[in-house]
Amino acid sequence: MEILIRPTAADVATQAARILAHYAREGATLGLATGSTPVATYQELIRMHREEGLSFAQCRAFLLDEYIGLPREHEQSYYRTIRREFTEHIDIEDANVHSPDGLLPDSDAAGRSYDEAIQQSGGVDIQLLGVGTNGHVGFNEPGSSLASPTRLKTLHPQTVKDNARFFDSADDVPRHVLTQGLGTISRARHLLLLATGEGKAPAVHALAEGPVSAHCPASILQLHPHATVIVDEAAARDLQESEYYRYADANKPSWQRH
Template identity: 85%
Template sequence: MEILIRPDPEDVAALAAQILAGYAGDGATLGLATGSTPLATYQELIRLHHHEGLSFSKCQAFLLDEYVGLPRDHEQSYYRTIRREFTEHIDIDDSAVHSPDGLTEDSDAAGRAYDEAIQQSGGVDIQLLGVGTNGHIGFNEPGSSLSSPTRLKTLHPQTVKDNARFFERAADVPRHVLTQGLGTISRARHLLLLATGEGKAQAVAALAEGPVSARCPASVLQLHPHATVIVDEAAAQNLQDSEYYRYADANKPHWQRH
């Protein structure tokens, strides 16, 4: 795992966009995350598309998750959210943007179908991730199997609370989602996790320096052969080995990519 510490959220987003742009230019299959943390990264990628010619026309994209019970065109569905915040502003074809079926009546079959679709695409080349305050990635809440497939999950009360700001009322937040499992996520060739703000400091320390455990689902990144974690100073404040991470970053061989 490579841990990169940057001064502020803007620098985190700029570096993340630089890494993602390198894949997009090659027509990669991208794994996209929603939530507040990736927004600045998406804005930078949109800027690169409009002003520096970055094309996504040969890319495919797979979302991490979708609320159960919300149609695709619901304002807070993750499919609609990623369209509004990112993909409708670039040149990726709408048919190349995939999400789990939140209206399915057979969640097991829908999960299997989604994992199969990812495999048939050739697999995800780079998966963008955020991390929740309780260490969840996607909607793999504490207690999730580290080898889990895409499946139905019940949201943790803290996650419902965190996401209530996107809905008119807390009671409107769905309690269930279809989410890529930790096993599905781990099959991506490159995992890119972003975290900003002091509210994520405890989760960052747990995922990077704590034990690999279902108590902190994001700790599964420790087992991945190519995982990059980019954090700002506030999110890095609980890291015990932060000085080494800075040293390793500053002394990276010129030929080594993130």
């Protein structure tokens, strides 16, 4: 696992955008995440598209998850969110932006269909991830199988509380989602996880320096052959090996630097 510590959340977003831009130039298949952390990265990619000519025209994209029961037109569906925050502002074809179908009555079949669509596309080249305060990635809550496929999950009460800020009240937050599983996520060729703020510091420590465990789903990154974690100083607060991570980053060969 490669861990990059940057001074501020803005620096994290800039670094992540550079990495994603490299893949966009190759017409890669991008795995996109919603939530508050990736927004600044998307804004930087939009700027690069408008001011530097970065094109996404040859790219495809797959979202991590979708709420069960929310129509696609709902303002807080992830189908709408990713378009509002990112893809409507770049030159990717809307038909090439895919998300799980949270309205299908058979969620097991919906999960299998989504995994098959990813595989038929050739797989995800780079998957953008955030991490929850309880260590979840996607909506793989603590206790999720490390080999799980896309499937129905019940949200942890902490996740409902965290997501209530996007709704009128916590009562309006759906309790179930269709999410890529840890097994599906792990098949992406490159995992890129972002975390900012002191509130994420315990989760960052657990995923990077704790045991690989279903108790911290994000710890699955430790087993991946190409995983990059970018955090700001606040989120790096609890890392015991932070000085080594800085040293290793500063002394990379030039051809390895993002």
